[in-house]
Amino acid sequence: xxxxxxxxxxxxxxxxxxxxxxxxxxxxxxxxxxxxxxxxxxxxxxxxxxxxxxxxxxxxxxxxxxxxxxxxxxxxxxxxxxxxxxxxxxxxxxxxxxxxxxxxxxxxxxxxxxxxxxxxxxxxxxxxxxxxxxxxxxxxxxxxxxxxxxxxxxxxxxxxxxxxxxxxxxxxxxxxxxxxxxxxxxxxxxxxxxxxxxxxxxxxxxxxxxxxxxxxxxxxxxxxxxxxxxxxxxxxxxxxxxxxxxxxxxxxxxxxxxxxxxxxxxxxxxxxxxxxxxxxxxxxxxxxxxxxxxxxxxxxxxxxxxxxxxxxxxxxxxxxxxxxxxxxxxxxxxxxxxxxxxxxxxxxxxxxxxxxxxxxxxxxxxxxxxxxxxxxxxxxxxxxxxxxxxxxxxxxxxxxxxxxxxxxxxxxxxxxxxxxxxxxxxxxxxxxxxxxxxxxxxxxxxxxxxxxxxxxxxxxxxxxxxxxxxxxxxxxxxxxxxxxxxxxxxxxxxxxxxxxxxxxxxxxxxxxx
Numbered sequence: 001x002x003x004x005x006x007x008x009x010x011x012x013x014x015x016x017x018x019x020x021x022x023x024x025x026x027x028x029x030x031x032x033x034x035x036x037x038x039x040x041x042x043x044x045x046x047x048x049x050x051x052x053x054x055x056x057x058x059x060x061x062x063x064x065x066x067x068x069x070x071x072x073x074x075x076x077x078x079x080x081x082x083x084x085x086x087x088x089x090x091x092x093x094x095x096x097x098x099x100x101x102x103x104x105x106x107x108x109x110x111x112x113x114x115x116x117x118x119x120x121x122x123x124x125x126x127x128x129x130x131x132x133x134x135x136x137x138x139x140x141x142x143x144x145x146x147x148x149x150x151x152x153x154x155x156x157x158x159x160x161x162x163x164x165x166x167x168x169x170x171x172x173x174x175x176x177x178x179x180x181x182x183x184x185x186x187x188x189x190x191x192x193x194x195x196x197x198x199x200x201x202x203x204x205x206x207x208x209x210x211x212x213x214x215x216x217x218x219x220x221x222x223x224x225x226x227x228x229x230x231x232x233x234x235x236x237x238x239x240x241x242x243x244x245x246x247x248x249x250x251x252x253x254x255x256x257x258x259x260x261x262x263x264x265x266x267x268x269x270x271x272x273x274x275x276x277x278x279x280x281x282x283x284x285x286x287x288x289x290x291x292x293x294x295x296x297x298x299x300x301x302x303x304x305x306x307x308x309x310x311x312x313x314x315x316x317x318x319x320x321x322x323x324x325x326x327x328x329x330x331x332x333x334x335x336x337x338x339x340x341x342x343x344x345x346x347x348x349x350x351x352x353x354x355x356x357x358x359x360x361x362x363x364x365x366x367x368x369x370x371x372x373x374x375x376x377x378x379x380x381x382x383x384x385x386x387x388x389x390x391x392x393x394x395x396x397x398x399x400x401x402x403x404x405x406x407x408x409x410x411x412x413x414x415x416x417x418x419x420x421x422x423x424x425x426x427x428x429x430x431x432x433x434x435x436x437x438x439x440x441x442x443x444x445x446x447x448x449x450x451x452x453x454x455x456x457x458x459x460x461x462x463x464x465x466x467x468x469x470x471x472x473x474x475x476x477x478x479x480x481x482x483x484x485x486x487x488x489x490x491x492x493x494x495x496x497x498x499x500x501x502x503x504x505x506x507x508x509x510x511x512x513x
Contacts, residue, residue: 051082054078055075055078058071058074058075058078061075062075066098067098067099069095069099069102069104069105072091072092072094072095072098072105073095073105073108075091076088076091076092076095076108076109076112079091080112080115080116085112085116085118088112089109089112089121092105092108092109092112096109100132101132101133103129103133103136103138103139106125106126106128106129106132106133106139107129107138107139107142109125109129110122110125110126110129110139110142110146111142113125114146119146119150122146123143123146123147126139126142126143126146127143129143130143130162130163134166135166137168137169137171137172140159140163140168140172141175143159144156144159144160144163144175144179147159148179153183156179157179157180160175160176160179163176164176164192164195167199170196170200170204170205170208173192173193173195173196173199174196174208174212176192177189177190177192177193177196177212178216180192181216181217186217189217190213190217190219190222193209193212193213194209196209197209197226197229201233201234201235201238202234202238203230203234203238203239203241203243203244206226206227206229206230206234206244207230207243207244207247209226210223210226210227210230210247210251211223211247213226214251220255223251224251224252227244227247227248227251230244230248231244231248240271240272241291241294242268242272242291242294242295242297242298243294243298245264245265245267245268245272245298246268246294246297246298246301248264249261249264249265249268249301249302249305250301252264253305253309258309261305261309262305262306262309262310265298265301265302265305265306266317268298268302269299269302269321272295272298273325274295274298274299274302274321302318303318306318316351320347320351323347324344324347324348327340327343327344327347330344331344331368331369335372336372336374336375338369338372338385338386338388338389339385341365341368341369341372341389342388342389342392344365344369345362345365345366345369345392345393345396348361348362348365349362349396349400359400359401362396366389366392366393366396369389369393370386370389370390370393372386373386373417374386377419377422378422380422380423383418383423383425387414387418387425387427387428390410390411390413390414390428391427391428391431393410394407394410394411394414394431394435395407397410398435398438404435404438404439405439407435408432408435408436408439411428411431411432411435412432414428415428415429415432429448429451432448433445433448436448
C-alpha cells in the first residue's frame with residue numbers, strides 16, 4: 001500500500017490561522033530583554049569602589065584576550081570618561097607594548113589627546129606613529145588636520161613636507177596643494193603640483209594637475225600647459241590614451257577655443273585610428289577593451305563637436321573617416337577583394353579636402369591594392385579584375401594629376417608583372433601605346449606595339465597598330481603589319497578584307513586583286 005499513490009486533500013483546513021494570531025504568539029514567546037542595573041553612587045568611597053570593580057572587569061578581559069585591541073580601547077575610554085587621563089594613557093602605552101604596529105591603536109590614542117585638548121601630547125603621539133608607520137596615510141591625514149585646526153601653518157607645512165618625502169599616493173599631494181590654496185599661497189601650491197607630476201609621470205597625475213589648475217587655481221594657461229606637456233613628455237603608452245585627448249579637447253571647448261579643440265580631435269583621430277575598429281595603430285600593442293571603449297566615446301564626442309561647432313567640410317571629413325574605416329575592414333578581411341579596392345580608391349579620389357594632399361592618399365590605396373597579386377599565375381580569370389587596378393591607377397595619374405611619365409611607369413610595371421608566356425591582356429598594351437602617343441613619343445609607341453605583337457599577338461593589337469600607322473600615312477608600315485597579321489591568322493577573312501580595302505584606298509588595284 002505504501003507504494004500506491006495517496007490522494008492529497010486540498011480542501012481548506014477547518015481551523016484557520018490569522019495573521020493577528022501569528023503576531024500575538026510571536027510576542028508571547030519573545031525573550032525578555034535584560035537591562036543592566038542602574039548603579040547609584042552616593043559618596044566618594046562608593047565611587048572608588050565602583051572604579052575598582054570596573055577596572056578589575058577590564059583587567060580580567062585583558063588577561064583573557066590580551067591581543068584583542070577592543071578591550072584596551074574600551075578600558076582607556078572608561079578611564080577617559082572618568083577624567084583619569086594618566087590611567088588612560090597608561091592603558092594605551094600597555095596596549096602598544098602588545099601590538100605596537102597597529103595603526104588603529106595609534107589613531108585612538110591620538111584622538112584621546114585631541115578630544116581633551118592636549119595638543120602637544122597629541123602631536124607627540126602622532127609623531128611617534130608616523131615615524132613607526134610612515135606608509136599609513138590616515139595617520140598623516142590626522143596629523144596635518146590637527147595642525148591646520150590649531151592654526152599652526154608652518155608646522156602643518158613641515159608635516160606635509162615630511163610626508164611627501166615618503167612619496168605617498170595622489171590624494172596626499174592633492175591635499176598638500178589644497179592646503180596651500182586655503183592659505184592663499186597659490187605659487188607654492190603650483191610648485192607642489194609640479195613636484196607631484198614629476199614624481200608620478202603618468203596620464204592620471206597630469207590630468208589631476210590640469211583639473212586642479214582649471215577649477216581650483218583658476219589658471220587656464222597653466223592647465224593648457226599641463227595638457228600639452230602630457231602629450232609631449234609622457235611615454236607613448238601614457239600619452240596615447242583616449243581620455244588624455246578627450247579631456248584636452250573638452251577643456252579647449254569650455255574655454256571657447258573651438259579651432260584648438262578641432263585640431264586636437266583630428267590629431268587623436270589620426271593617431272588612434274578613431275572610428276576604425278579592428279585597425280591597430282603601427283607600433284602599438286594590443287588595445288584593451290576598456291581603452292577601445294574610451295576611443296569609441298572619444299570618436300562620438302568628435303562627431304558631436306563637429307555637429308555643434310563645425311562646418312560642412314568638417315562633417316564630411318568625419319563621414320569620410322568612417323567610410324575609410326569600413327573599407328579598411330573589408331580589404332583587411334580579404335585583400336583579393338578588388339571591388340572593395342576600386343570603391344576605396346574612388347572614394348579617396350572624389351573627396352578632396354582643402355589643405356590635404358589627397359593625391360598621396362589615392363596613390364597609397366592603389367599601391368596597396370596592386371600589391372595583392374592573384375595567387376595563381378596559370379588562371380587568367382583571376383587576373384581580369386586585378387588588371388583594371390593598374391589601368392585605373394594610370395588613368396588617375398594621367399587625367400587628374402597630369403603626370404604622364406608616372407602613368408607610363410605604371411603601365412611598364414604592369415607589363416613586366418603579367419606572365420605573358422601563360423596569358424596576356426591586349427588592353428594593357430594598347431593603353432600604354434596610346435599614352436606614349438599622347439606624350440608625343442611615337443618611337444616608344446611603335447616599339448611597345450611591336451613587342452606586344454611578339455608577346456601577345458592578338459587581333460586587336462594588329463588593328464590598333466595598323467590604325468595608328470594609317471592615321472600617320474605610313475602605308476608601307478601598314479602593308480608590313482598586314483603581312484605579319486595574315487601570317488599569324490591566315491584564315492581571318494576580316495584581315496584579308498581590310499588589307500584589300502587598304503590597297504584599294506591607295507589606288508593599288510593590282511595589289512587589291
